[in-house]
Amino acid sequence: MKSPHILVVEDERSIQTIVRTYLESAGFTVTVVDDGRIALAQARLIQPDLVVLDLNLPGMDGMEVAARLREESGMYILMLSARGEEADRVAGLRIGADDYLTKPFSPRELVARVEAVLRRQRETTVSTATVYAFQHLTINPESHEAIAAGQPLDLTATEFQVLLELAKHAGRVLTREQLLSLVWGGDYYGNDRVVDVYVGQVRRKLQDVTGQLLIETVRGIGYKFVDLKS
Structure with missing residues (x-):
């Protein structure tokens, strides 16, 4: 079975490495980019199952990236940011993010949240005759x-x-x-x-x-x- 594809959008090299390592160890296919505009192009190209999206990005702010992704697709978005205020979390969720993780974070928690979101995706795609x-x-x-x-x-x-x-x-x-x-x-x-x-x-x-x-x-x-x- 094809492994889920995760697009990681993060401009800090150390975090890129940690996130890639843990996600690949959990069996995911991972693509990493460090720029908001490139992220949009990659998302359109590879159609990932989930995007791990930092808010503070060069090229295009993560909030705008999330908003544009939401206009174009239903792919899942997990926002990643150093911002801890509730207003930022709520803004991200209102744009259409499915989850929000604040830095510093546990890489194991990140993997657990990705797995939980993708389980939700599998459950909602199970065929049912009920209308x-x-x-x-x-x-x-x-x-x-x-x-x-x-x-x-x-x-x-x-x-x-x-x-x-x-x-x-x-x-x-x-x-x-x-x-x-x-x-x-x-x-x-x-x-x-x-x-x-x-x-x-x-x-x-x-x-x-x-x-x-x-x-x-x-x-x-x-x-x-x-x-x-x-």
Whole structure:
């Protein structure tokens, strides 16, 4: 079986070496570049399974690279940066990053997070005949499509999975911890703030198209999908 291909975008040589060594030891094929513009060209060429993307890059800032990748594809993005402020993490997630790791980091944790994201990818591509149909929304997991009010929703892979899990449990409240386990995996290392960001993005996209609030916040508990047929 072909090993997953990881594109590492990092301009610090020492970090390049460490990340390449650990990822290759874990069985991944690795391509390393050190410039934002080159990263875009390489991503288009090799279509990697996942991009490990530093934010502070020559040529083009990592945030812009992530935004352009999101416009063109659904490939997974794990952001890597020395910035530790929550605002930077949230900004990266809103652009469409699937995870965020702050320097200094453990190379073993990086490998674990890459593996967790790719496991999510395999799970979402498993064929299923179930189509979830609601009053304003239809979700087809097999074709990876969500149609709201007759229009296809423009969702990243992670946003789609968040919506799918909420829809699977329609009418029930899912806690942040449950959503983390269902979407990011039980071994996710990050902060549960990622759930709030992604649910907020999915809710906004649904509301923009349908004019309806289809995902409710249950204060102190979690979130509930409420687009039930009357």
